[in-house]
Amino acid sequence: MKKVRCPQCGEPLTFDETRFVAGQKVMFVCEKCGKKFGIRFGLSKLKDNPTDAEEETRAGNAPYGMIVAIENKYSFRQEIPLQTGDNSIGRMMRGNKVRCPIDTGDLTMDLNHCVITVSRTKKGALQYVLRDGPSNNGTFLNGERIDPQERRIIEPGAMINIGATTIILSDGSED
Template structure:
């Protein structure tokens, strides 16, 4: 069958360090379920999950990975007292869990993550690229 997803995003030249708003991004690593995707983050809650039309999540991943929930995990982006961006990851809650450095996050656990942190949802691996890392390059 033919895919109803737009073909254009797959062919775009992806620059992991390009981010207009400057709040960082997540990089979905290509696997058998999904092609490489760079998804920009925004201040507040960034709800990450499987793309589904009208799901209302703001960081959808175009994937056919059945172990990725539609509302799998959340990265909250905020500023600390010094104005530095802070990234906090929590599970959705999801059926299969959210893993950081091969450790599963607890039900209500909040994990501060930094540039280059690898986290896994289902069979899909994602890398955080912070806005700060983009400025330093």
């Protein structure tokens, strides 16, 4: 199942992407505000020439790792690629400038909840550092709350809880 958001009110609409082919136009009517809109499935006018990192991510290889967000209430899974530098993580909302927005209805997740910084060690290995946003409800690493000033080095497989959402860090090499 895929989600699209109404361009007028931001309400998420869910649809079965297996029923459509690339290039087919799909029409939607928002149940909340009545707005009619359409999307062309599987094509993007904005990204005709993807960068190498985008191409690797599409092929299933996230060069700097990814986070897998699983909203506990609905078990909606999202894979969000990470980039080098600060990757701010928070709730998706129109106008929110976080680098890794999570599409959720979880109001216990802040708009800018936590940050994962991706860098390379002197030996060239990827290093991930987690810190709180600071957030209103806290960031939990493997069930332990992180202080707002604290920074923790985390490894792939680490479980991060922000609100009712669980995030699992992946280095992109495992499925």
